Every structure is written in C-alpha cells, then in structure tokens.
Amino acid sequence: MDVQRGFRPHATTILGVKRGDEVALAGDGQVTIGDVVLKHGARKIRTLHDGQVLAGFAGAVADALTLFAKFESQLQAWDGNLRKAAVELTKEWRSDRYLRRLEAQLIVADQDSILVLSGEGDVIEPDDGIISIGSGSPYATAAAKALLRTTDLSARDIVLTAMEITAEICIFTNAHVTLETIPPASEPEAAPAGPEPDGLVANGTAPAAAHRPRKRKEAD
Numbered sequence: 576m577d578v579q580r581g582f583r584p585h586a587t588t589i590l591g592v593k594r595g596d597e598v599a600l601a602g603d604g605q606v607t608i609g610d611v612v613l614k615h616g617a618r619k620i621r622t623l624h625d626g627q628v629l630a631g632f633a634g635a636v637a638d639a640l641t642l643f644a645k646f647e648s649q650l651q652a653w654d655g656n657l658r659k660a661a662v663e664l665t666k667e668w669r670s671d672r673y674l675r676r677l678e679a680q681l682i683v684a685d686q687d688s689i690l691v692l693s694g695e696g697d698v699i700e701p702d703d704g705i706i707s708i709g710s711g712s713p714y715a716t717a718a719a720k721a722l723l724r725t726t727d728l729s730a731r732d733i734v735l736t737a738m739e740i741t742a743e744i745c746i747f748t749n750a751h752v753t754l755e756t757i758p759p760a761s762e763p764e765a766a767p768a769g770p771e772p773d774g775l776v777a778n779g780t781a782p783a784a785a786h787r788p789r790k791r792k793e794a795d
Contacts, residue, residue, distance in 0.1 A: 587603055587633060587747040587748050588633065588710060588711030588715055589619060589620070589682050589708050590707045590734055591629075591689045591707070592704060592730040593704035593705075594723065594729065595730070597729055598756065599734040600684055601735065601754040601755075603752055605747060605748060605751070615751055619632055619633070620755050624650050627686070628655065629684045629685075632682075633680050634677075634678050638677035638678050638679040639679035642668070642677060645668070649664050661683055665694075668692075669694060669696040677694060680709075686757045686758070690706075711742075711747060714741040714744045714748075715738060719737040731760070738750075738752045739752075
C-alpha cells in the first residue's frame with residue numbers, strides 16, 4: 576500500500592497570505608510520480624464563486640479535484656459563506672467512507688478569511704494570515720513570515736518571493752507559479768523586453784526577479 580501511494584501523482588507547495596484587505600494564494604506547477612517529474616506547469620489554484628473565493632490543493636491530484644467539486648457545491652449551497660462551506664465539507668470528508676480515503680489538503684480563502692482544510696476534520700485559520708501546505712510548506716511559511724515582519728510588501732509580493740525561495744530549496748517545488756489574488760490584480764504586469772527569463776509566473780505574467788523584497792522604510 577505504501578509503495579502504491581508513493582507512485583500516485585501529487586502536487587507540492589501552496590502558500591496563502593492575507594495582509595490588510597488583500598489575499599494572495601499561489602501554487603507551484605510541479606507534479607511527480609515517485610521520483611519522476613511528470614508535469615512542470617500544473618495549475619493548482621482555482622477561483623470560485625465569481626472570483627470571490629480562492630482554493631488551492633496539495634496531495635493526490637485526482638483526490639484534490641474531487642474535493643474541489645465538493646467544496647464548490649457546499650459554497651453554492653451556503654451562498655458563498657466560506658466558513659460554513661468549509662465546516663460542512665470537512666464534516667462530509669471525515670464521515671463519508673469514500674471521501675475519508677482521499678489524500679489531499681485544501682487552502683480556501685476569501686477577502687475576510689484564509690483556512691486550511693483536511694480529512695481529519697480540521698478547519699484551521701492562521702493567527703498571522705500565513706498558511707501553507709505540501710512538501711515545501713515549512714520553507715514557504717518561514718520565508719513568508721520573515722517577509723511579513725520585516726518588509727512592507729503586499730500579500731501578492733510576499734507570496735511570490737516566498738515561493739521563489741521555496742523553489743530554490745525544495746526539490747518537489749518548481750518556479751512555475753500560478754498566483755491569484757482577492758481583489759484581483761487590475762491588470763497584468765508588462766513582461767520585460769527580449770527573451771522571457773525563467774521564473775515565477777503571476778497570473779500568467781511577471782518573472783520572479785520583478786518581485787524582490789523592498790526594505791522597510793526606516794523611521795525618521
């Protein structure tokens with residue numbers, strides 16, 4: 576059983592940050608089977624409920640997609656109430672014999688809350704607005720916490736920079752990152768002239784180098 580699980584496709588690092596009125600959720604694009612990289616540009620972040628809710632997954636891909644569908648149904652049933660939909664999903668996830676076998680975790684967020692959901696019945700909201708799941712979770716969380724405490728970066732830029740750092744450390748996380756925000760970015764950043772460099776992709780556009788942290792302004 577353990578060998579079979581080891582060869583199931585799985586997604587790796589999802590990071591969410593809430594700062595002020597902005598929420599950003601990002602995921603890398605790598606999918607592996609065992610020790611083999613199967614895909615580099617998988618999309619693990621979804622927008623739901625007319626763009627008012629973000630969701631990302633880590634774990635077995637097919638299992639996570641099943642949970643996405645279940646969560647979206649709960650979200651519609653509760654008219655976009657994120658907390659109620661999350662609680663009802665985890666109740667069903669924990670009690671249903673089929674769903675209990677699904678190997679995945681979800682991060683869901685709206686403009687007011689960011690939550691991590693698991694099949695153990697957990698609905699967890701972080702104290703500082705930073706949450707991460709997947710193989711690169713410890714690196715992404717540590718980088719995001721440091722950036723939140725020492726810079727004035729937006730939630731979007733914190734997520735991008737933290738994911739860049741994670742991709743340099745975690746072998747199961749690559750630098751092809753999909754990012755979504757609430758409220759949505761007004762317009763994508765322009766790509767630099769010349770050949771596009773390798774790096775993070777935010778809403779399909781900017782490379783990682785464009786999102787280096789800015790130092791906090793010193794008090795006079």
